[in-house]
Each structure stands twice: as C-alpha cells, then as structure tokens.
Amino acid sequence: MERLQEALKKDGDSKAASALASLLTAAERTTEVLPSRITRSRAQIPGEILTRNTQVPVDRESAAPLAEIVFPPDIHPEAPVFNDSVTGAVATIVEEWANLDALSEVGVLPSKTCLIYGAPGTGKTRLALWIAAQLGLPVLVARIDGLVSSFLGTTSRNIGNLFAFANRYRCLLLLDEFDAVAKLRDDPQEVGEIKRVVNALLQNLDSRREIGLTIGITNHPSLLDPAVWRRFDAQLEIPRPGFDVRVKIAKHFMPPVEASEAHMRLIAWFSEGATGAEIEALTRAYKKHVAVRGIKQDLLSTLRQYATLNSARIDRTRRDLLFADQGVLFKALKSDDQLGFSHEDIGEIAGKDKSTVSRQISKIMEEKAAE
Ligand SMILES: Nc1ncnc2c1ncn2[C@@H]1O[C@H](COP(=O)(O)OP(=O)(O)OP(=O)(O)O)[C@@H](O)[C@H]1O
Numbered sequence: 001m002e003r004l005q006e007a008l009k010k011d012g013d014s015k016a017a018s019a020l021a022s023l024l025t026a027a028e029r030t031t032e033v034l035p036s037r038i039t040r041s042r043a044q045i046p047g048e049i050l051t052r053n054t055q056v057p058v059d060r061e062s063a064a065p066l067a068e069i070v071f072p073p074d075i076h077p078e079a080p081v082f083n084d085s086v087t088g089a090v091a092t093i094v095e096e097w098a099n100l101d102a103l104s105e106v107g108v109l110p111s112k113t114c115l116i117y118g119a120p121g122t123g124k125t126r127l128a129l130w131i132a133a134q135l136g137l138p139v140l141v142a143r144i145d146g147l148v149s150s151f152l153g154t155t156s157r158n159i160g161n162l163f164a165f166a167n168r169y170r171c172l173l174l175l176d177e178f179d180a181v182a183k184l185r186d187d188p189q190e191v192g193e194i195k196r197v198v199n200a201l202l203q204n205l206d207s208r209r210e211i212g213l214t215i216g217i218t219n220h221p222s223l224l225d226p227a228v229w230r231r232f233d234a235q236l237e238i239p240r241p242g243f244d245v246r247v248k249i250a251k252h253f254m255p256p257v258e259a260s261e262a263h264m265r266l267i268a269w270f271s272e273g274a275t276g277a278e279i280e281a282l283t284r285a286y287k288k289h290v291a292v293r294g295i296k297q298d299l300l301s302t303l304r305q306y307a308t309l310n311s312a313r314i315d316r317t318r319r320d321l322l323f324a325d326q327g328v329l330f331k332a333l334k335s336d337d338q339l340g341f342s343h344e345d346i347g348e349i350a351g352k353d354k355s356t357v358s359r360q361i362s363k364i365m366e367e368k369a370a371e
C-alpha cells in the first residue's frame with residue numbers, strides 16, 4: 001500500500017495518494033489497538049448464558065440426559081478441607097482461571113484443563129464444583145458412564161454432542177468418573193468401540209482447549225489412556241487426609257453442634273486412614289447422639305456403635321483398642337503423640353475424673369512390668 005501510494009504521488013495523482021495515506025494512518029492506529037483486543041476476547045470465557053430452562057443434549061436411543069447443569073447458588077459455599085500443599089495448588093488454579101485475561105495479555109498461555117484424581121470420597125467432585133463457584137461459572141456435569149451407550153457408535157456421537165453443547169455455552173465442563181471409558185476395555189467385544197470413544201474424547205478435548213475450562217475426575221488414574229492423561233495441563237492428586245486435616249474436617253462438619261477440642265481430636269484419631277466422606281458420616285453420627293442424648297453423652301460409646309455398624313471402614317487396630325480393656329485404651333490414647341492428650345482430656349472423653357484415668361493407666365503399666 002505504501003509503495004502504491006508513493007507511485008501514485010510520483011505520477012501526479014495526489015488525490016488518490018492522500019486518500020491512501022489517510023487509510024494507512026487509520027490502519028496503523030488499529031494495529032496498535034488490535035492485539036490486546038484479540039487476546040481479551042479470546043481469554044474471556046465466551047458463550048451463551050446457561051439458564052435453568054436450557055435443554056441439555058440427550059442420548060438419542062434412551063433419551064437420557066448426557067449431563068446435568070449445576071448453578072453456582074446450588075454449590076456448597078465453603079471450600080473442602082485439604083492439607084496446605086493441595087490448598088495452595090487449588091488456589092493457584094482458581095487464581096489462574098480467574099485471571100485468564102491478564103495472563104494472555106502478557107503472552108502466558110493459561111492452563112485450561114485439570115485432572116483431579118484420588119480415592120473415592122476424598123472430596124474431588126465437591127472441589128471441582130467449588131472451583132466453578134469461585135469463578136461464577138455454571139458446571140456442566142457429565143457422567144461418562146451415562147455417555148457410554150449400549151448402541152455401537154452412539155457413544156462417540158454422544159461425546160461429540162456433549163462437547164458441542166459445552167463449547168456453545170459459558171460454563172465449566174466437568175467430566176466426572178472419567179475412568180468409565182477405560183472400563184470398556186475389559187470387554188473384548190468392545191475393542192473397536194473403545195478406540196473410537198477414546199479418539200472422540202481426544203479430539204474433543206483438543207478442540208475444547210482453546211474455548212473453555214475443563215476438569216476431569218477419576219478414581220483410577222492408572223486406567224486412563226496415557227494419551228488422555230497428557231491432554232490435561234494440570235494434574236492434581238487429592239490424598240487421604242492426615243491427622244491434622246481430619247481434625248479440621250471434623251470441625252468443618254460439626255456446627256451447629258459444639259464439641260470440645262478433645263472430642264474432635266479423638267474423632268480424627270479414630271478415623272485413621274478414612275476419607276473426608278467417612279469423617280463426615282462419623283461426625284453426623286456424633287451429632288445425632290448429641291441431639292438425642294444431650295451434650296453429656298459418652299463419646300466412646302458413640303464411637304463403639306459407629307465401629308460396629310461400619311466395621312469394614314474402621315482401622316483395625318483403632319477398633320480393637322476401642323473394645324479393649326479401658327486401661328489399655330487410656331494408655332494408648334495417652335501415649336499417642338498426635339493426640340497429645342492429658343489425663344484430664346481422656347477423663348472428659350470417658351466420663352471419668354482424671355485420677356481414675358491415671359490410676360487405670362498405672363495399673364496397666366504395673367501389669368505389663370510384672371509380665
Ligand atoms: N476434604 C474434604 N473436605 C470437606 N468435605 C469432604 C472432603 N472430602 C469429602 N468430603 C465430603 O464427602 C462427601 C463426598 O465428597 P465427593 O463426592 O466430593 O467425593 P469424591 O472424591 O468425588 O468421591 P467419588 O470418587 O466417590 O465420586 C461430600 O459430602 C463432601 O462434603
């Protein structure tokens with residue numbers, strides 16, 4: 001254009017030359033504005049607004065919905081409780097996703113996909129929903145087993161329809177129970193089908209990357225195809241809670257009931273190896289007993305009842321101690337460093353005074369020494 005403008009000027013067509021010159025200056029001004037405008041519109045999560053009346057796509061054969069929409073007001077407002085490193089990692093993801101604009105303005109490609117994995121009941125689904133709520137985004141929750149149709153070829157079409165829907169609307173796509181796809185592999189009849197399904201997933205995940213946020217959840221990360229695994233920018237493992245986190249989870253679920261610090265620590269001690277979901281259930285049992293029998297109830301008998309009704313879920317040694325001779329239990333509680341119990345704490349739990357507790361512990365020690 002510049003060369004043409006100069007040629008025209010040389011030829012004496014000054015009118016055409018100045019018309020081009022003014023076009024060029026205008027064009028220069030737009031180039032200056034353009035880059036940030038482009039990145040801005042790309043970074044924002046685009047799409048139409050989902051409402052409670054929006055129809056989700058359905059499986060053509062069974063008419064079953066392929067996904068469910070969860071809106072931010074229906075999401076538990078409090079963050080699930082994790083250890084510091086997981087909490088920190090979650091904060092990083094939320095921060096990145098809340099600042100997609102700022103990131104792409106400085107040329108950093110934000111991660112838009114995250115895989116969350118860990119044992120059942122560790123709070124993965126709750127975490128994914130909470131992240132969406134922090135961003136004010138509705139969640140399109142797809143249960144992969146719902147997508148897997150018994151009709152050949154239909155599964156890939158369902159996956160395509162689901163992603164097309166997710167890409168059209170402003171939302172976070174949550175692929176829950178992601179390993180269901182991998183389970184198809186166990187069926188030798190399905191070799192061709194599983195390949196098609198995995199390919200459909202890979203293609204759709206790739207094209208969605210530019211468009212919106214996606215979280216995948218699995219209990220069995222080892223079952224996932226490595227190619228699927230690689231599609232996720234961030235991978236977050238949710239571990240089973242350690243002692244301190246278990247105390248926090250008990251405190252999280254205790255209100256409106258007020259429980260003493262010693263009671264919550266004992267709940268955490270008792271739920272060694274348990275998940276958040278199990279601690280929630282145990283805390284619920286405790287609250288039920290408080291509601292029915294009043295605050296002066298005996299925590300040890302509550303725990304014994306819970307252990308009897310949930311025998312498979314409770315750590316074996318802790319359960320045996322609970323049903324052992326009181327002196328043996330008291331001694332074990334007293335010598336547990338994590339618990340850090342005084343004779344008074346143990347007395348409070350067992351409904352005894354502290355001198356009884358120390359007498360029973362000494363008796364056990366003497367018996368041990370005599371052996
Ligand atoms: N770390 C945690 N903090 C608070 N609540 C938790 C935590 N872990 C589990 N829970 C509670 O346990 C229940 C189950 O949680 P959630 O459904 O998120 O588990 P999940 O990891 O998705 O399990 P699954 O793999 O079986 O789907 C919820 O009621 C949740 O509130």
Ligand SMILES: [Mg+2]
Nearest residue numbers: 124125126176
């Ligand atoms: Mg879940």
